[in-house]
Amino acid sequence: MSMTVTVAQWLVRITGVLLLILGLLLWTGDVPLSLIPVHILLGVVLVLSLWLLAATASTQGVPMGMAVGVAILGLITLAFGLMQRDFLPGGAHWIIQGIHLLLGMLTVGSGEMIGGRLRRLQPSAA
Numbered sequence: 001m002s003m004t005v006t007v008a009q010w011l012v013r014i015t016g017v018l019l020l021i022l023g024l025l026l027w028t029g030d031v032p033l034s035l036i037p038v039h040i041l042l043g044v045v046l047v048l049s050l051w052l053l054a055a056t057a058s059t060q061g062v063p064m065g066m067a068v069g070v071a072i073l074g075l076i077t078l079a080f081g082l083m084q085r086d087f088l089p090g091g092a093h094w095i096i097q098g099i100h101l102l103l104g105m106l107t108v109g110s111g112e113m114i115g116g117r118l119r120r121l122q123p124s125a126a
């Protein structure tokens with residue numbers, strides 16, 4: 001696999017784990033809400049890395065539909081995360097938080113899916 005793919009895949013993994021940990025700490029109130037911009041910045045890096053991974057994968061034999069789907073999922077997760085504070089304010093906001101968590105995990109998973117597909121196309125690579 002190319003260096004670009006390896007770097008993009010690891011950026012998705014590392015930012016994904018950090019986002020999950022920081023997000024859960026924000027949710028439980030164990031870290032101050034002033035860390036939300038850090039979480040958002042990590043989210044932007046995650047989505048940019050995912051787009052790079054999807055774009056590169058589409059040039060290396062991964063079906064265009066899969067690459068576009070992964071890129072759109074990243075866009076939805078980013079847009080939802082940026083806007084979610086205004087959705088269902090009050091007692092039902094946990095539903096929005098749950099959807100955000102689910103979308104986030106799906107997005108990280110989609111990076112694994114497309115990376116795995118690339119590795120199967122190039123079996124000699126790590």
Ligand code: HEM
Pocket residue numbers: 016019020022023024026027036039040042043044046047077078080081082084085096097098100101103104105107108
């Ligand atoms: C992709 C860009 C992302 C953006 C812009 C973003 C943005 C945000 C924002 C603004 C909050 C605070 C929301 C609130 O207080 O209502 C939040 C919370 C949270 N985020 Fe993210 N996030 C992103 C990705 C992720 C990912 C990938 C994960 C998990 C893998 C994740 C997990 C969480 C969790 C668990 C919370 C706490 C519960 C919640 O408020 O939804 N986020 N995120």
